[in-house]
Amino acid sequence: MADVVGNKNAKDYYIGVPQPKSSFHVKGMDHVDWGMKDRLSRIFNPKSGNTLMLAFDHGxxxxxxxxLERLDLVIPELAEDIDVFMATRGGLRSCVPPTFNKAIALRCSAGSTVASEDVIKEVIGVDIEDAIRMNASCMAVQTFIGTEEEKSSLQNLVKTIDAGNRYGIPTLGVVAVGKNMVRDTRFFLLATRVLAELGAQIIKTYYCDEFEKVTAACPVPIVIAGGKKLPEESALEMAYKAIQEGASGVDMGRNIFQAENPKAMTKAVAKIVHEKYTGKTAYEFYMDTK
Incomplete structure (x- = not known):
């Protein structure tokens, strides 16, 4: 695989090669248990095969x-078009009505805050019993590939995967990127494949150049992170390109709740994820809707 990644013609290796036929609508999950398939079907729409996640675990x-100053006001406004809430247990329990009945990507890693110099140091912050009590559809754990905390973050990941497998709860491995890290194709090829090989059933990562190589080389679904706030037109175009190039969904936070019109933006992203809108037609829909 290293030879393929380093080959300037590697794109030919990944693109155009038929993917294995699947009896289940979620990539790489044909052989998991019924309960895990049920949870994955709450995350990934069986018709489109994709998902729209709303990340509000920033706190x-x-x-x-x-x-996100008032989760109790923001989330109800956006909930209609969202498939999955990605949140902390505290934010969910205190501010989000369970009557929305949305799939939950429960943030299970915890660590230092932005007030510390050791932001990359994390531990498992939610045990499996609380994830079950929260009726989590998947458990999200941050990883720090390429840093001095790589090993400990991967330990957090595999412990969560082991616990989730015992109870049929998928684990979402999150690829974190630091301020000084190179966000190139080679890095994302490495990070996403490692997390999948360790057993994560879903990977959350960033969009990059030659993204189709990253999705093709990863045996489980990839959901892209929205990242920093972009102009609405640019954010919608990024979402469109990611889906076109093999992503199975979009997990947006700031590009939704910091948009000029968050509700219209949510609907526009959902059009790309589930209804095959292009970035251009989704932006036109956004402008008309807002």
Missing amino acids: YIMGSTFG
């Missing part, structure tokens, strides 16, 4: 974030 490391 666990950033505290109060612009646009």
Whole structure:
């Protein structure tokens, strides 16, 4: 595989090669148990095969974030078009009505905040019993590939995967990137494949150049992170390109709740994820809707 990654013609290796036929709509999950398939079907729409996640777990490391000062007001406004809430247990229990009955990607890693110099140091912050009590559809654990905390973050991941497998709860491995890390194709090829090989059933990562190589080389679904706030047109175009190039969903936070019109933006992203809108037609829909 290293030879393929380093080959300037590697794209030919990944693109155009038929993917294995699947009897289940979630990539790589044909052989998991019924309960895990049920949870994955709550995350990934059986018709489109994709998912739209709303990330509002920023508070666990950033505290109060612009646009999320009042979770109890923001989340109900956006819930209609969201498939999955990605949140902390505290945010969910205190601010989000369980009557929405949405799939939950429960943030299970915890660590230092932005006030510390050791942001990359994390531990498992939620045990499997509480994930079950929260009726989590998957458990999200942050990893720090390429840093001095790589090993400990991967230990957090595999312990969560082991616990989740015992109870049929998938684990979402999150690829974190530091300020000084190179966000190139080679890095994301490495990070996403490692997390999948360790047993994560879903990978959350960033969009990058030659993204189709990353999704093709990863045997489980990839959901892209929205990242920093972009102009609405640019964010929608990024979401479109990611889906076109093999992503199975979008997990947006700031590009939704910090948009000029968050509700219209949520609907526009959902059009790309589930209804095959292009970035252009989704932006036109956004402008008309807002």
